[in-house]
Amino acid sequence: MLRLAINGIGKSYEGKEVLKDCTFEFTSGVYALMGPNGSGKSTLLRVCALLDKPDRGEVKYRDVDTPVADDISLRRRVTLVLPHTGIFNASVFDNAAYGLKVRGLSRAETAVRVREALSAVGLLDKADQNALTVSSGESKRLAIARAMVIEPDVLFLDEPTASVDEENTEIIERTILEMKERGAPLVIMSTHEREQAQRLADTIVMMKKGRLVTDGR
Amino acid sequence: MGTLLESFHRAFGLIIGLNAELVAIVLRSFAISGTALAVASLIGIPTGAVLGLKRFPLRGIVISTLNAFMGLPPVVAGLFIYILLSRSGPLGFMSLLYSPTAMIIVQTILAYPIVAALSHSAVLGVGPDIRLAARTLGATRAQAAAAVVREARYGILSAVIAGLGRVMAEVGAILIVGGNIAGYTRVMTTAIALETDKGDFSLALALGIVLLSISIAINVALHMVQRKGARGNA
Secondary structure (H helix, E strand, O other): OEEEEEEEEEEEEOOEEEEEEEEEEEOOOEEEEEOOOOOOHHHHHHHHOOOOOOOEEEEEEEEOOEEOOOOHHHHOOEEEEOOOOOOOOOEHHHHHHHHHHHOOOOHHHHHHHHHHHHHHOOOHHHOOOEHHHOOHHHHHHHHHHHHHOOOOOEEEEEOOOOOOOHHHHHHHHHHHHHHHHHOOOEEEEEEOOHHHHHHHOOEEEEEEOOEEEEOOO | OHHHHHHHHHHHHHHHOOOHHHHHHHHHHHHHHHHHHHHHHHHHHHHHHHHHHOOOOOHHHHHHHHHHHOOOOHHHHHHHHHHHHOOOOOOHHHOOOOOHHHHHHHHHHHHHHHHHHHHHHHHHOOOHHHHHHHHHOOOOHHHHHHHHHHHOHHHHHHHHHHHHHHHHOOOHHHHHHHOOOOOOOOOHHHHHHHHHHHOOHHHHHHHHHHHHHHHHHHHHHHHHHHHHHOOOOO
C-alpha cells in the first residue's frame, strides 16, 4: 500500500504562485480536499499524481517504509480522474480497457476486470456504445471505472461530481464508498460540497490561497 | 455534336469492353500514384504527428513551409526534379529521368506537404485532455502520443485521401519528368492530354470518365470518413 508525503510544495504559473509551502502526509482512507475556486486544489492533485513537477519541495511515495522511485512503475500505481475526463472516441469498453492495454494485460483478464468496473458504475449495458455518445454524468462514471480497472494504490479524483446530476452523483458516491469499504485504495478527492466531503471522507483538508489548512475530521 | 456523341459512344465501348490499353494506363496510374501516396504518407503522417505533439525550435517555420508547399505549382516541382535528374544534373548518374520512379518522386513531393500539414492539423485538433488522460492511466510518453494520433485517425485518413486527390489529378509535373512514354510512363492524365492533342477523343474521354469516377469516389470516401470521424460515430 502506498503512502504519500508532500513536503514544502510550491508551484507557480506565469509568475502567479498557485501552491505555497504545502506539507502533508496522506496515509490511508478517503481525503477530501476543499477550498474556493483558485485555491490550488487541482494543481495540488496534478502535482501529487506526478503529472506536474513542483517548483519547490518534494512529492514522496513510500511503500510501507520503502521510498518508491518516481518512474513509470510508480506512475502506474497512481491515477487521477480529471474534471474534463478526456474520454476517447472509442467504445465504453475500449475506454475502460485503455489502462490495462498500455500495461499489456491479456484480453481475457482485461475483459473480466473491465466488465467488473463497468458493472460497479452501472455502465455494463453500454459497453459497446461509443463513449462520446453517453451523457456527461455517465462520462464521469466511465472515467472512474477507467481508473478503478487499473486497481491503483492511490486514486485522485478532481471534482468527480461537478456538473453531474443527482442520480449520477449518487452512483459515483456509492462507488467511492464501496471502494472505501473494501479498504483500498488511498483516495484523495477535491470537492466544493462540504456535505459530500463529510459523507465520503475520513479526513477533510482545507486549502486557502495555495496553502493547506487541515480540518482534521 | 455528332462527333462528340460518337466519341462518347466509343469511350463507353472502351470502358465496358475493358480495352487493354485503357486498363494498362489506369493500372499504371494507380501503381505510380499509389506508391507516391504510400511514401508521402509514410513520412507525412509522422511529420504531422511530431509537429502536432512536440514543441521544438524552428517548428513554426517548418509548419509555414509545409503550408506554403501545399500550393506548390506542379510544373515548378516537375521542373526542379527534371533539373536534378537530367543528364547534366546532380542526380543525372542515376538515369531516372523519364521513368516511373521519377514520376513517383515528383508526386511524393507534391503529396507530402498535404499529408503532413493536414495530419498536423488533425493531431492539433485533439484536445489536451486526451494526452493527459492517457498519462494518468499509466501510458508512457510514446503510448500517450499514440493515443492522440489514434484520436486523430479520421483527420489523418482525410489527409491521405486529399493527398490521393492531388496525385491522381496531377499532369504537369509527371509529364515533364515522365515524358509520357507509351507503355512505360503514360498515365491517365498525360494520356488524356496527348489524345486530345491528337484529336482522338475516344480514349481521352474514356480515361476522363474513369478519372472523374475516381475523383467522385475519392470525394465520397472523404465525406464518409469525415462523417464517421464526427464525435461519437466511430
